[in-house]
Amino acid sequence: MRSVAVPLCALALSCSSKNAPAYATAAAAVAVNVAAAAINRAATNECVAQCSYGTRCNHDTGFCEPAPELGGAEDFGAASPPPHEIEPRCREAERNRAELILVYAKNHPKIVELDEILLQCASIGAAAPPSEPPP
Secondary structure, rough: OOOHHHHHHHHHHOOOOOHHHHHHHHHHHHHHHHHHHHHHHHHHHHOOOOOOOOOEEEEOOOOOEEEEEHHOOOOHOOOOOHHHHHHHHHHHHHHHHHOOOOOOOOOOOOHHHHHHHHHHHHHHOOOOOOOOOOO
C-alpha cells in the first residue's frame, strides 16, 4: 500500500496552483508543435515524423508503417538494414565519430552511441573498432 501512496501524494502535490504557469507553458509548447507538424504535413504531404528504417510514410494517413520491401516487420524494432547497406552505414558511423570526437568528450551520448555501432560493425567485419583521434 505504501508503494502506491507515495506516487499518489507526489501527483497530488504536483497539481498545486503554484505549478499553473508551468502547465500553461507546456500546453502552449505542445500547441505550437502540433500546429507546426500540421502545417508541415499540409505543405509537404509527408509524415508527421521522420520514418525509421524498415518503415515508409503512408501519405494518406501521415503515419509511418512497416515496409516489408525495406526489411520492415510488424515489430518495428525488428527491422535491420539489408547486408549490402551495412558497410556504407559503418563507414558513415566512422566518419561521424571522427568529426564528433573533435567536439565532444568520449563519454558524450553521441560518441557512446557511435562506439556501440562501430563495435557491432567490427564484430561482423564491416568496420574497425572505434579508436581515438590523433593528438
